[in-house]
Structures are given as C-alpha cells and as structure tokens.
Amino acid sequence: MQPNEDKTSVDPTEDEVLPDEEIKQLVREVLYKNMISGRKGGFSYHYTKPSPGTYPFQYFWDTCFHVFTLTALGEVDMAKKHLRSLFAMQRPDGFVGHMNYWERLWPGRTSDILQLRPKDALHMYKPHMSALVQPPIAAQAVERIYRADQDISFLQELLPKLKKYYHWLAQNRDFEGQGLLSIITPFESGMDWKASYDPVLGYDKGKAGPLLFWKVLQVDRHNFFHNYNLPRIYKSNKFIVKDAAFNTLYAQNLEVLEQLCHIAGDEDGAEFAAQAEKTGKSIVKYMYDEQDQAFYDLYGHRYQKLKIATATVLFPVVLKTTPDEVCRKVLKKHLLQKDGFQVPYPIPSLSVNEPAFDPDESIYIWRGPTWVVFNWFMQGFLLQKGYVQEARHLLLTVKRLITKGGCREYYNPFTGQGHGAHNFTWSGLVVDMMKRQREKEEEGSQKNSE
Template sequence: MTDEELYKKVHEIIYKNMCDGTLDNGMPYHFTKPSPGTYPFQFFWDTCFHVYIFTALGDHEMAKQHLQSLFSRQQDDGFVGHMIYWDTLRPGRITDIFQSKPTLKNLYKSHMTALIQPPLAAQATMRIYEASGDKGFLQEMVPKLKKYYDWIAKNRDFDGDGLITIITPYESGMDWKPTYDVALGMEPAKAGKKLFLKVTGVDFWNFIHNYNYKKIREKGKFLVKDAGFNTIYAQNLKALSLLCNELNDDESSKHYMDLSHKVANSICKVMYDDTDAAFYDVYGHDNKKIKVLTPTIFYPLILNEIDETIEQKVLKTHFFDYNEFNATYPIPSVAKNNASFNPDESLYLWRGPVWIINNWFMHRLLLKKGYPEEAQKLIDSIRQLIDKSGFREYYNPFTGEGHGAKEFTWAGLIIDMLEVQKQETVENTKV
C-alpha cells in the first residue's frame, strides 16, 4: 500500500466510524468509535489518538470537535471519565456496569464511567495547536485541562510522591496486562476464569463502595502505579505547562512543569530497577516492583529526566533481546519468554499480540534516542500488518494475523508516525 493509499484508507475508516448527535437535553456530541461494533462509545485516550490521526489528515476542525465533545461532560471538579456512553446506555459487557457509580440516573441517562485512562489530553491539545495555530481553541481548552489534571493530582496521588495510582486494570487502557496478575495475588500465567473473577471482583468492590478513594486506598485490593500511565502523565503535565506559557500564564506554567519533574523523578526513584535495567510497575502500599517485562518498561526513557546511561542500558538489555521483544512483527505486548505470553486471539488482551500504540509510542522514543532505523522498522511492521490483515485491534507478532475488533482505528496512527518521520527528515536536512 502506497502512502497515498494508506492515508486514503485511514480517512475512510475514521470517517466511517464517526458519529454525532444531540441528547434530549440539547447537549451535542461528536466522536469516532474505535470500532463500530465492539467499541461504540467515546473513550478518553482513543479520542486523543483520533486527534493525532485527524491532524495527520489535515482536518484540524474535526480534531477540535472530538476533544471538545470529550470535555463537554467534564464535571465541576474537573473529572472526565474514561468512557462516555452518550446515546447508547447499554454497556458493552454486563460487568462494565461496575465501572460507573451506582446511581439510578446511570440506568436511564447518558453518563460517564467513574474510571480514568492515560491522560493524553494535554498532548492532544498541543498537537492541534501546533497544527492549527488556533489560540482561541487554546484559550477554551486550557482552563478545562487545568481542572482535569488538578483533579488527577488531588484524587489519585495517594502517597504524595506525584505518581498516580490506578484502582482497576481497566484504567491503564491495557486491561489484562500481565503485571496486574501479581497485584491481584496471582503469578503471571495463561489467563483464565480465575483472573476474570479477580478483576471483576475489584470493579465490583469499587462499585459497592461508590468509588470512595479513601476506602479504596485503605483496602488496597488493587493499587498499581503503572510505568506507562505515569510516563504519559508526566509528559502531559509538561505539555500543559507549555500551553499555559503560550497564554502567558506563568504561574500555572511553572506549577505544571514542577509537577512534571516531580513525577519523572519519582518514576526513576520508585520504578527503576538497576539490576534488571527496567522500569517496573509497582503495587500496594509499599511500592513492590512487579518484575514482568512489558513494553511499558521502556516508556519512561522518553522523559528528559532519565539519565542517558540508563536509557541505553534498558534499550540494549531488553529491546533488542531475541527472547523478549524481538519478533517478526514487533512489538509483543509482553516478553516472549514470560509465562503469560499468548500471541493468539483471546478474551484476555495485552498478553502477547502486537498493539499499535506500543509501536506508536516507541517510534517517537527511538527517534529521540538516535535509533532511526529501528524506528523505521516499527512503521514498516505496521504497514505489513495492515497489508496482511487490515485494520484490526491487535495482531499475532509471528504470523501477522489480525485479531479482535475489525475496522479498528488505532492502526491509523501509522500516518501520524509517517508525519513525524517526515518532520525528522526535514530537521536532519536543515542540520
């Protein structure tokens, strides 16, 4: 598929999956379903991914509308849920009921879940501003972003170290990531009914306690500081600082930059294991390291606060290891030599197959760290996967067979990767 054909196909899918309307109370909405059948709702980080895709397509107005729709349901305290149901109230799975607060209104009115997702909104806003130069949009969004990130810092920094705790596996966006097995009292292995009941039990406990964070922290059924989630959080605090600076809000700009540094330094202090050369997720009240290798062990390397010697050590120890993340179609969502690794289709996601966002994230990281050839390989791999299996939710890292949802939008992030690659080429030419 040529670049032109690829852009055309991405355009076709993302517009076909788009929907808009108006609720009975007059509130409009406008979003793109990640997949028309499997995921019919507006998801937080999916919306942010779609912003990158729309800006790569040159449709800045559509990108703005999607982000505006996401934040139109923002609560007075700043909270925005990980999923907005809009006009489709029936959850995708019956257990999803436990992800919203137990109120009668949620049974018959449009609502959000009580969960969060990786907070990519500031970077998404930055992406729109860089592409469009629309300062009016910035003036509209920055106050909302400040309230949102203030809510996260106030309600989810349980230990005062700047790091955000997720209270269910579904908050990381990587639902069945095998590191969470350990936090649930299990050894990582092939997933089954026991794991399903454990995860559902966490959501049910949070539900019957009305998502009371004090009780959730005290009980400690599932308290995880995820390396990927917190890296994204640190990046977005920095992005928010830069956006505030664009509006001459120096006090806020300093506040969010200082908080970004705090989070990054805590990631290095709490999550890095020098012996294993990896940034691990940690869990519980005492931050126990979960020594399971997934792609998020690399995520913190993109932060400026991480020492260069650490960066090189982590990449050389794990990224290029044949037994771990080297595959025909990179990047497996857990190391190949882990007991939980399953490359095939399964109810239990993120336990072996390739998910495009890991390639998307690592592409930027590898370019930044001076690995242009490896970055290009990630683009080439996605091209091959699309050519072979189309736009699917995830792929087998050995055969390239597509699995999960069809007409899935995430593979469209390849065109953002291509835009970044073009920009990198231009910058190198200038030098």
C-alpha cells in the same frame, strides 16, 4: 549506545507494504465509518468509535489517539470537535471519565456497569460518564491541534478544562504525595488484562483463563460497592497500582501543559513543570530496577515492584528526568538486542519469556500480541534521540501489519495475522508515524545538504 548500533533485525522493504497514500485513504475511511455525532440531554457530541460494535462509546485515550490521526490527515477542525465532546460532561471538580455514554446509554457488559458510580447506574437514560480514568494524554492532544493551526482561541477554550483535569488527578490519585498516580482497576490503564497485574489479583496460572476474568470483576465490584470513594478504596488496598505507562504519560503531559500555559500567557505553567519533574524523579526512584534494566509497575502502599516484563518496561525512557545512562541500558536490552521483545513484528505487549505470554486471539488482551500504539509511542522517542533507522523499522512493521490484515485491534507478533476488532481506529496512528518519519528524514537531508 549510539543510534543504529546493534541492529538485530532486517528492515522490511518498501515493496512489501501498501503505498502511503493507500494507507492514508484506508485510515480515513475507517475513521469516518466509525464517526458519530448528535445531541442528547443538552449536550452536543462528536466522536469516533474505536470499532463499530466492540467499542461503541467515546473513550478517553482513544479520542486522543483519534486527534493525533486526524491532525496527521489534515482534519484539524474534526479533531477539535472530538476534544470538545470529550470534555463536554467534565464535572466541576475537573474529573473526566474514561467513557462517555452518548448514543448507546446502556453498557454492554456487566463490567461496564460496575465502572459507574451507583447513582449514575440508576440514571442511565441520559448521557453520563464512567467513574474511572484512563491514561491522561489530553494535553498532548490539545498541543497537537495547536501546533497544526496555531488557533490560540481553541487553546484558551480548552486550557482551563485541562488544568482542572490534571489538578483532579493530582489531588485524588496521588495518594502518597510522591507524584505517582494510582489506578484502582486494570481497566484504568487501558491495558485491561495486563500480565503485570496478575500478582495483585492473586492469579498465578500463567496464560489467562476464566478465573482471571472473575478476579478482575471482583475488583470492579469492590469499587462499585465502595461507591468509588477513593480514600476508602485506597485504604482497602485491594488494587492500588502505579502503572509505568500511565505515569509516564502523566509526566509527559504535565510538561506539555506547562508549554501550553506559556503559549497562552497563563502563570500556572511553573506549577505543572514542577509536578512533571517530581513525577519523573519518582518514576526513576521507585520503578527502575537496575538489575533487570527495566521500569516496573508498582503495587500497594509500599510500592512493591511487579516484576513482569510487559512492553511498558520501556516507557519512562522518554522522560527528560530519566538519566541518559538508564535510557541507553533499557533501550539496549529490551528494544535493540535479542531478548523477549525481539519478534518479527515488534513490539509485543509481553515478553515471549513470560509464562503468561500468548500471541493469539483471546478476550484476555495485552498478554502477547503486538499493538500499533507501542510502535507509535516508541517511534516518537527514537526519532527525537536520533535512532532514525530503528524508528523507520517500527513504522515499516506497522505498515506491513496493515497491508497483511487491515486495521485490526492487535496482531500476532510472529505471523502478523490480525486479531480482535475489525476496522479498529488505533491502527490509524500509522499516518502520524508516517508524517513524523518523513519530517525527520527531510530535516536530516536538509542538514546534510547544508
């Protein structure tokens, strides 16, 4: 498969979208409207709420997304404040929770309370972290800041924290020593109600309903009453899942961490490079399904494939350890041809062919609607591999969505109607997409003129 072959949908035209400068201004306004800073419990904090009311805390991978958006807007110093805040409460062993509770200390939902260690739940009057993790993209966030201003002092400040964090993940979540990290609840993947988890939860009703909510809640209840003791939780095997996206981001960030070590003159870089290669090879070995040409999440101690076509079946194509032939097969089937992911507003979070597919607004998210983050993630890979027009199509899709509905949490993949939280910051990743696309096309123009 060569770039630009088998293109099955028509690119939206530029006159269907807001001008780039208007989109950038809209994103800037949303970020600053949701931004909060202060000092409490001996800590200084500065972060952006993903949305004003729905998501009021500092979330791990959301903060990293904010870094990508802020640096694309030229707000590098602000991005640094966000990352310092994210790591402010890092434990001595390296752990960083997926939520930092700063200004609003009491969790808003029962499920949030169950995501704390019991002793933290008893002391919620002071800043604290959740007991869970989220996709580990912090190294890429630090690398993006360094690339923006070459501030070696900031890199040297954050590098020890990053090293401790990724060491914690390897030591505490790679239960079998194969380089693959396990999550212990759906909330750790960042894709809370992802349909591929249904078989693990014992849910076979297709579209989500109240029963699914209670089954997920039981997982968090189980972890809470096990005091988040990871060996005990692993042994119980209630929810031990190796998510394809989570592990892809882990491998990517280990590669980036090796580069950051090299820049800083740190000798530990080779260790992270070796770990990245081990993880990447295990992803291909255990997650790839040749017949379906897809990468699936895995469940349990025996690595059972969860054969449900979520959008993350694409993710591992970005890794250099994934063979080129496998990349071409996966891209051709799931992104460049007409299958369950070809909709007017790609990339849907779940194949339209799956029984659980639901494109409309629901509390059970990630089961059909389009999220900007998938387009952002795949656009970077497509640009890297020379699929410039396909990458541009994903960008223009996002611009059309924002033009139609503003910065929303997610969108209907058929109509483009915005759903979920309003003034949602993830949509701001469009400015990073715009910047990457412009730089790649300018690079191509320059090469053509030489």
